[in-house]
Amino acid sequence: MKLFKEIGIREKKDLSDANILKALKKLGKLDKKFKDQDLLLNLISSENKNIRYYAINNLAKINNEKLLKNFEKFLYQEPTSYVRREIASAIGRLRSKKAIPLMKKIIKDKDPNIILQGVRGLLVFKKDKDIQNILKGLKNHPNEIVQKVINIEFFDMNEYSSKHSYSPDNLKNCIANGDVIKLLKKVENESVHLTFTSPPYYNARDYSIYNSYNSYLKFLWNAFKEVHRVTKEGRFFILNTSPIIIPRTGRKYSSIRYPIPFDIHHEMIKMGWEYVDDIVWLKPEPSAKNRVAGFNLHRKPLAYKPNCVTETLMVYRKKSNKLIDWIFKQYSQEVVKKSKIKDGYETSNVWKVDPSSDKNHSAVFPVSLCDRVINYYSFEGDLVFDPFAGSGSVGTSAIKNKRYFFLTELNKDYFKLLKQKFNSNLFDDVKIGIKD
Numbered sequence: 402m403k404l405f406k407e408i409g410i411r412e413k414k415d416l417s418d419a420n421i422l423k424a425l426k427k428l429g430k431l432d433k434k435f436k437d438q439d440l441l442l443n444l445i446s447s448e449n450k451n452i453r454y455y456a457i458n459n460l461a462k463i464n465n466e467k468l469l470k471n472f473e474k475f476l477y478q479e480p481t482s483y484v485r486r487e488i489a490s491a492i493g494r495l496r497s498k499k500a501i502p503l504m505k506k507i508i509k510d511k512d513p514n515i516i517l518q519g520v521r522g523l524l525v526f527k528k529d530k531d532i533q534n535i536l537k538g539l540k541n542h543p544n545e546i547v548q549k550v551i552n553i554e555f556f557d558m559n560e561y562s563s564k565h566s567y568s569p570d571n572l573k574n575c576i577a578n579g580d581v582i583k584l585l586k587k588v589e590n591e592s593v594h595l596t597f598t599s600p601p602y603y604n605a606r607d608y609s610i611y612n613s614y615n616s617y618l619k620f621l622w623n624a625f626k627e628v629h630r631v632t633k634e635g636r637f638f639i640l641n642t643s644p645i646i647i648p649r650t651g652r653k654y655s656s657i658r659y660p661i662p663f664d665i666h667h668e669m670i671k672m673g674w675e676y677v678d679d680i681v682w683l684k685p686e687p688s689a690k691n692r693v694a695g696f697n698l699h700r701k702p703l704a705y706k707p708n709c710v711t712e713t714l715m716v717y718r719k720k721s722n723k724l725i726d727w728i729f730k731q732y733s734q735e736v737v738k739k740s741k742i743k744d745g746y747e748t749s750n751v752w753k754v755d756p757s758s759d760k761n762h763s764a765v766f767p768v769s770l771c772d773r774v775i776n777y778y779s780f781e782g783d784l785v786f787d788p789f790a791g792s793g794s795v796g797t798s799a800i801k802n803k804r805y806f807f808l809t810e811l812n813k814d815y816f817k818l819l820k821q822k823f824n825s826n827l828f829d830d831v832k833i834g835i836k837d
Contacts, residue, residue: 418449425455431462438463442471450481457484461491466499473503476515486514493522501526505535513544520550527554553722565633565731568592568784573805576796576823578816581788581809582620585627592631593807594783597774597795599641599712599766600624603659614659622668624788629672631786635721635728637778638674640665641682641766643712662713674717681751682712682770688756714752714774732780739803740780747773757794765791771798779804793819 421444444456457475460468469492476488489507492500500522507519520539526532539551569592577584603617611617628638642662649656670676692706729737757767771794775785781803787795790808792815799806800823810816 418447418452421447421452422449422455425452425459428459428462431459433463433465435463438465438468445471445475450484453479453481454484454487457487457491461487461494464495466495466497469495469497469500469503476507482512482514485512486518489515489518489522493518493525496522496525498526501532508535508539513547516542516544516547517550520547524554557722565594565636565728566733566736566780566782568594568805572784572807574796574800574823575806576790576793576808576810576816576819578810578813580811581624582627584809585624585631585788588631590630591633592784593628593786594633594636595775595779596628596632596638596786596788597641597771597778598639598787598789599791600789602643602645603647603661618664618668621665622672625665625669625674626672628786628788629674629719632719634719635723635725636719637677638717638719639774639778640669640715640717641712642715643709662715666715669715669717673720675720676715677718678716678750680714680716682714683751683753684710684712684756686710716778736780736782740776742776746777766794768794768798768801771795772802775799775802775804790819791815793822796823 425444438460441456441460445453445460447453447456457472460471472488472492476485476492479485479488489510492503492507504519504522508516508523510516510519516539520536523532523536527536533555536551537555539547540556542548542551569589572588572592600621603611603614611620625638625640632638640662642665644658644660644662647657647659666676686708689708689710692708696705732740752770752773754767754770754773757765775795775798779785782805784805784807785795785799786807786809788809790796790810793808796806796808796819808819810819
């Protein structure tokens with residue numbers, strides 16, 4: 402009973418679940434000479450699932466092949482997924498060839514959490530051709546995480562040669578006029594570090610008229626496929642959108658509300674973006690169109706329509722099998738240090754930012770919003786892209802935060818204003834000269 406005496410338990414009446422858990426969590430490194438193995442094995446029968454978990458967790462530290470039969474028995478008796486996962490992990494951590502038959506059985510389990518532990522255990526022996534073939538057979542497993550692990554271990558043939566600290570000189574502080582899809586065709590693969598944009602809203606402005614909602618979505622999908630191609634491996638695309646309301650055409654008809662962020666999302670995943678986060682941009686209520694006024698008068702059920710005070714920043718990352726630490730290593734320590742986020746950064750996914758206005762543009766990105774995105778998702782010296790530049794807030798923020806900008810804009814009037822806004826000492830005619 403040394404296990405319990407160490408924390409002052411002398412009598413059976415003191416063996417509360419809380420005290421047992423305290424003792425189990427306190428145990429450090431163990432080995433085969435540990436004398437309380439039987440006590441830990443008994444605790445696996447506890448009614449408390451947390452005690453069962455930590456009993457297994459500690460037994461795994463002992464690394465004793467003789468426990469294999471016990472692990473197998475408890476694996477198929479245990480009703481709780483996270484405890485079963487720990488048992489399967491304990492089996493893998495034995496790193497024993499004797500455990501291979503059981504791990505082959507584990508990868509046929511119904512619980513993907515258990516399967517993944519079996520896969521991890523078998524990967525220790527992946528040089529064995531038979532084990533390789535068994536694991537490769539999971540390539541099309543129904544669970545996406547199992548697929549991802551198998552793909553990384555056996556089928557990842559992608560080669561990325563571009564350095565993350567590099568971007569083409571001709572795109573640095575470049576403004577281009579024309580259709581973004583045609584313009585991006587002239588940009589080499591993996592040129593851009595970060596894209597932050599708000600696409601034109603469907604038929605909500607004079608400059609964004611499309612003949613159907615489907616044609617609007619297809620245009621965005623085609624544009625974002627090109628953005629994906631020119632984005633460096635593992636780097637970010639922040640997409641600012643919100644549902645849009647098309648007013649009713651007469652009293653006999655209702656208005657239509659299109660859920661733009663949700664309709665775009667699934668195609669983003671298909672084209673190779675990985676969903677990371679959603680950030681809510683919260684605006685003051687007086688800045689929103691008053692939709693609740695009618696309801697305020699009659700208060701009838703079914704007619705409630707709230708004022709829309711939020712937009713969504715969908716955070717995507719170009720799929721990569723490398724961790725973000727790999728990207729850090731692509732930069733000098735000096736750049737990483739200079740790019741560190743200062744105190745006072747936003748800790749939640751709700752960002753309270755006042756909207757901006759511009760006499761020349763009806764939908765303007767607040768520079769303060771761009772500042773957050775650019776600082777949180779890029780390094781100093783990176784190239785930041787906005788395919789729908791509008792009033793150029795992304796460019797303003799990029800310069801302010803010691804990044805380069807690359808802006809494309811279809812509207813000729815906005816393009817002229819952008820050239821005036823970013824005076825000629827930032828770029829020359831050659832850099833502007835990416836023409837449609």
